[in-house]
Amino acid sequence: MNPKAASSATTLSYEQAGVNYDLIDPLKVAAQRSAAATAGHLAAHGFSEVKASRGESAYVVDVGPFYLASIVECLGSKALVADEMRQLTGKSYYDAIAQDTIAMAVNDLITVGATPLVVQAYWAAGGSDWFGDAQRAQALVEGWKRACDTCGVAWGGGETPALAGVVEAGRIDLAASCTGLINPKERLSVGDKLAAGDAIVLLASSGIHANGLSLARKLVERLPQGYLTKLPDGQSYGEALLAPTVLYSPVTEALYKAGITPHYCANVTGHGWRKLLRHQAKLTYRIAALPEVPAVLRFIQQQANQDDREAYSTLNMGAGFALFVAAGDAQRTVEIAQSLGIAATLAGRVEAGDKQLLIEPLGIRFSDEDLQLR
Amino acid sequence: MNPKAASSATTLSYEQAGVNYDLIDPLKVAAQRSAAATAGHLAAHGFSEVKASRGESAYVVDVGPFYLASIVECLGSKALVADEMRQLTGKSYYDAIAQDTIAMAVNDLITVGATPLVVQAYWAAGGSDWFGDAQRAQALVEGWKRACDTCGVAWGGGETPALAGVVEAGRIDLAASCTGLINPKERLSVGDKLAAGDAIVLLASSGIHANGLSLARKLVERLPQGYLTKLPDGQSYGEALLAPTVLYSPVTEALYKAGITPHYCANVTGHGWRKLLRHQAKLTYRIAALPEVPAVLRFIQQQANQDDREAYSTLNMGAGFALFVAAGDAQRTVEIAQSLGIAATLAGRVEAGDKQLLIEPLGIRFSDEDLQLR
Numbered sequence: 001m002n003p004k005a006a007s008s009a010t011t012l013s014y015e016q017a018g019v020n021y022d023l024i025d026p027l028k029v030a031a032q033r034s035a036a037a038t039a040g041h042l043a044a045h046g047f048s049e050v051k052a053s054r055g056e057s058a059y060v061v062d063v064g065p066f067y068l069a070s071i072v073e074c075l076g077s078k079a080l081v082a083d084e085m086r087q088l089t090g091k092s093y094y095d096a097i098a099q100d101t102i103a104m105a106v107n108d109l110i111t112v113g114a115t116p117l118v119v120q121a122y123w124a125a126g127g128s129d130w131f132g133d134a135q136r137a138q139a140l141v142e143g144w145k146r147a148c149d150t151c152g153v154a155w156g157g158g159e160t161p162a163l164a165g166v167v168e169a170g171r172i173d174l175a176a177s178c179t180g181l182i183n184p185k186e187r188l189s190v191g192d193k194l195a196a197g198d199a200i201v202l203l204a205s206s207g208i209h210a211n212g213l214s215l216a217r218k219l220v221e222r223l224p225q226g227y228l229t230k231l232p233d234g235q236s237y238g239e240a241l242l243a244p245t246v247l248y249s250p251v252t253e254a255l256y257k258a259g260i261t262p263h264y265c266a267n268v269t270g271h272g273w274r275k276l277l278r279h280q281a282k283l284t285y286r287i288a289a290l291p292e293v294p295a296v297l298r299f300i301q302q303q304a305n306q307d308d309r310e311a312y313s314t315l316n317m318g319a320g321f322a323l324f325v326a327a328g329d330a331q332r333t334v335e336i337a338q339s340l341g342i343a344a345t346l347a348g349r350v351e352a353g354d355k356q357l358l359i360e361p362l363g364i365r366f367s368d369e370d371l372q373l374r
Numbered sequence: 375m376n377p378k379a380a381s382s383a384t385t386l387s388y389e390q391a392g393v394n395y396d397l398i399d400p401l402k403v404a405a406q407r408s409a410a411a412t413a414g415h416l417a418a419h420g421f422s423e424v425k426a427s428r429g430e431s432a433y434v435v436d437v438g439p440f441y442l443a444s445i446v447e448c449l450g451s452k453a454l455v456a457d458e459m460r461q462l463t464g465k466s467y468y469d470a471i472a473q474d475t476i477a478m479a480v481n482d483l484i485t486v487g488a489t490p491l492v493v494q495a496y497w498a499a500g501g502s503d504w505f506g507d508a509q510r511a512q513a514l515v516e517g518w519k520r521a522c523d524t525c526g527v528a529w530g531g532g533e534t535p536a537l538a539g540v541v542e543a544g545r546i547d548l549a550a551s552c553t554g555l556i557n558p559k560e561r562l563s564v565g566d567k568l569a570a571g572d573a574i575v576l577l578a579s580s581g582i583h584a585n586g587l588s589l590a591r592k593l594v595e596r597l598p599q600g601y602l603t604k605l606p607d608g609q610s611y612g613e614a615l616l617a618p619t620v621l622y623s624p625v626t627e628a629l630y631k632a633g634i635t636p637h638y639c640a641n642v643t644g645h646g647w648r649k650l651l652r653h654q655a656k657l658t659y660r661i662a663a664l665p666e667v668p669a670v671l672r673f674i675q676q677q678a679n680q681d682d683r684e685a686y687s688t689l690n691m692g693a694g695f696a697l698f699v700a701a702g703d704a705q706r707t708v709e710i711a712q713s714l715g716i717a718a719t720l721a722g723r724v725e726a727g728d729k730q731l732l733i734e735p736l737g738i739r740f741s742d743e744d745l746q747l748r
Contacts, residue, residue: 020502020536027511028534031495034519035529042528045489045555049528059530061492063555065439072446072494072551074535115419118435120446121405122496124547128394137401145408154416154423155409156433159549160402161448162394166545173498173540175533177446177551181419181437 052190055280057108057267060182060190067182069114072122073104075174078210078241080217083171085227085238092136095143096244097174100210102147103245104269105178107321110252111265113187114180116151121158122175126167131160143244151249153178187256191279193263198350199330200276200285203251204343205320207243207294211269212315216241219303233295240296248321251337255323258336264324273312274371276322276357284353290361291318291345308362313370324350426564429654431482431641434556434564441556443488446496447478449548452584452615454591457545459601459612466510470618471548472517473524474584477619478643479552480525481695484626485639487561488554490525495532496549500541505534517618525623527552561630565653567637572724573704574650574659577625578717579694581617581668585643586689590615593677607669614670622695625711629697632710638698647686648745650696650731658727664735665692665719682736687744698724 032054039049042061050067053060058071078100082093106116121144131137148155167173182188208216220237223229227238248267255262266275276285297318301311311317325333330346337344348360357366406428413423416435424441427434432445452474456467480490495518505511522529541547556562582590594611597603601612622641629636640652650659671692675685685691699707704720711718722734731740 023502023506024534024536026508027505027515030512030515031518031532031534034515035495035531038519038522038527038529041522041526042491044526045491047491054531059492059494059528061528061530063440063491066437068442068491068553068555070444070492070494070530070551070553072496072533072549074496074498074533074537076535077537077539080539117416117419117421117437117442118433118444120433120444120551121409122446122448122549122551124448124549128397131401132397134400138404141401141404141408144405145412148412148415152415152418153412154433154435155412156435156444157409157428158405159446159448160398160405161450162398163448163451163547165451165454166542166547168540168542171540173537173547175446175496175498175549177444177494177496179442179444179553181442 050188050190052192053112056190057111058114060112060188067185067188069109069112069182070179071105071109072175072177073108075101075104076210076213077217078213079172079174081213081238081241085242088227088238092139093242094136094139096242098140098143099147099244099247101174101176102144102151103247104210105176106151107248107267109178109180110249111267113182113189115183115253116153116178116180116249118156118179119148119153120156120177122177123158123160124163124167124173126169126171127164128162130170130172147247150247152253187261189262189264191264194279194281194283194324194350195263196283196350196352197327198263198324199327199346200287200348200350201323201325201330201333202291202319202345202347203248203321203323203337204246204291205294205316205318206246207296208241209245209316209320215304215314216300219300222303231295231299237296237299246320246342250340251342254336254340255333258332260325260329260333262323262325266322268316268319268321271371272314272316273319273357273359274366277355277366277368277371282355284351285348285357286351287348287357287359289345289347291343291347293318309364312359312364313366424562424564426566427486430564431485432488434486434562441559441562443483443486443556444551444553445479445483446549446551447482449475449478450584450587451591452587453546453548455587455612455615459616462602462612466513467616468510468513469517470616472514473521473618473621475548475550476518476521476525477621478584479550480621480623481641483552483554484623485641487556487563489557489627490527490552490554490623492530492553493522493527494530494551496551497532497534498537498541498547500543500545501538502536504544504546521621524621526627561635563636563638565638565655568653568655568657568698568724569637570657570724570726571701572637572698573701573720574661574722574724575697575699575704575707576665576693576719576721577622577695577697577711578620578665579668579690579692580620581670582615583619583690583694589678589688590674593674596677605669605673611670611673620694620716624714625716628710628714629707632706634699634703634707636697636699640696642690642693642695645745646688646690647693647731647733648740651729651740651742651745656729658725659722659731660725661722661731661733663719663721665717665721667692683738686733686738687740
């Protein structure tokens with residue numbers, strides 16, 4: 001199905017919701033080129049980069065006894081939903097927002113096989129006043145701590161600047177940096193192990209996570225009851241959007257302890273299921289079984305009048321993280337995730353063939369042209 | 375001299391310039407307590423934190439063969455000066471702004487004895503439009519790359535989100551995370567080596583660096599010619615403010631190669647020279663010789679009608695970084711810095727006695743009560 005053909009006056013795409021990648025991408029390309037040109041500096045310290053990690057979700061350096069992985073990640077605009085809901089319900093949702101922020105960093109870091117060790121907080125407020133709301137500030141601290149506990153990482157410290165004139169008054173720009181080690185080095189998963197025959201295991205999402213929020217917020221304008229609109233399951237739209245992002249590092253750590261090393265991982269964030277095409281190899285990803293779609297994502301799809309192709313190309317549609325494992329490890333991978341309370345689906349397999357993602361139950365095909373990340 | 379006694383209607387303090395630490399500090403304390411409580415998680419991975427690094431400028435973890443140091447740091451509001459100057463001169467100053475941002479992270483990371491290895495970029499713009507200004511975007515990329523080259527770090531990657539509604543339209547929130555290693559472990563400098571008899575070497579700043587900008591921007595309202603006001607040296611106020619922060623890691627790396635391990639380091643940022651009191655020990659820091667004060671800082675002091683005590687308690691006044699070294703290493707430390715083009719002053723010494731900083735040429739005394747950072 002062609003998304004253009006399915007368009008109507010009421011269809012709302014991600015680009016229409018306000019993010020113009022045509023403006024950002026030239027800078028990204030220039031930055032990536034310049035960044036790649038700095039790798040040689042590591043040699044002066046006796047180290048070297050893992051070149052295959054360029055373009056992956058985290059950057060990896062070989063420091064001898066193990067690999068060092070690091071990342072900085074942004075929450076995005078999800079805090080704006082919490083701010084609106086605060087007005088409507090009086091509750092602070094910043095404990096959930098804190099978990100979202102850490103999830104953005106940790107879930108990316110683990111894709112390369114790293115154990116996250118240290119998280120640093122970046123909380124840039126629109127003014128000192130932001131921190132004067134003790135309930136909200138306390139929720140942020142508590143949620144941050146709890147997410148660190150879940151991931152087994154040390155919270156190293158961070159920055160809490162008041163940036164009036166840069167960050168909007170009453171708002172906060174939240175980000176997290178994360179550093180980890182790939183230890184032993186055999187845990188490195190930057191793609192060289194991925195092969196035809198591997199199984200695709202999808203770990204359940206809790207909802208929208210922190211990608212697609214521009215679209216989700218835009219939709220509110222169409223809803224007479226806004227964020228308080230009830231979903232079929234009785235939850236309000238706003239509450240459902242604020243379900244915190246699942247932290248997947250307990251799964252990857254448990255897999256390691258069980259002797260399972262994923263051949264590759266993809267954190268399903270922006271670009272939805274197209275992220276399953278992240279790896280550069282010419283391989284076909286055939287999906288035979290779909291995870292359950294969270295009510296809030298089905299609702300967004302319907303309200304935005306998106307067909308399945310558009311929805312799966314933008315939202316996680318129930319799959320927050322993809323593990324590509326040896327076929328023989330697939331069932332145990334599912335069981336280990338489920339033992340940690342995270343639903344998992346043995347969704348499909350990797351095959352020789354064109355670079356494409358075939359979502360068979362929906363008759364959808366995404367090809368390389370649908371995803372240009374590097 | 376008492377700053378209150380010296381106050382007049384035209385005196386402008388840092389707090390008056392818009393940052394209210396009374397609102398931020400309770401959150402900081404709660405965050406620090408919660409962060410400290412997460413240290414135990416490292417044991418599950420076979421590692422442990424270097425407890426003395428809590429409250430220092432970077433967080434340090436013992437990972438066996440070496441120590442791992444990490445940090446995230448924010449530029450602050452300096453980019454607003456670049457934006458104003460762009461309007462006035464048509465030039466983009468984002469190459470300098472990029473260096474400032476990296477300096478905030480790298481200059482803090484090296485205080486614990488770390489070699490910076492990887493920098494990640496955090497560039498959160500107020501909308502996709504920000505990136506559409508190709509000249510400015512290119513300057514940011516070039517300056518970032520050059521600063522990485524100067525510091526010998528690999529630019530790992532980063533985030534370039536468009537955050538309309540969080541970051542102000544037309545603005546950008548810039549931060550950097552940095553990860554490094556303390557290798558060999560003897561390079562660790564978290565304070566246990568600092569002792570009476572040590573020499574204090576001050577490395578020159580290039581100007582205001584990236585602290586005190588709220589005050590500097592506030593002053594513009596008092597200047598009929600604003601940022602284009604000429605300083606005695608002929609440079610405009612705006613240009614002088616935008617001198618990029620000195621990157622000090624070439625000095626600390628060269629010291630290591632010369633066999634000199636600083637006993638302690640202090641990055642002189644917010645709180646000005648009070649940062650020389652950063653270490654927890656009961657020691658007296660006696661300053662006998664002062665570095666030259668950059669014209670822009672003298673100008674700010676005069677325009678804000680600050681006495682020396684207020685100025686030295688807020689601004690770097692020519693000292694961007696303090697090295698506490700064995701007395702016998704002091705002269706060589708000065709020479710090594712100067713061979714790298716960074717002026718250095720053998721400024722004074724550490725003595726047994728009350729916890730205090732005595733700036734003798736100015737008759738100023740700061741005590742522990744003047745600095746509460748932890």
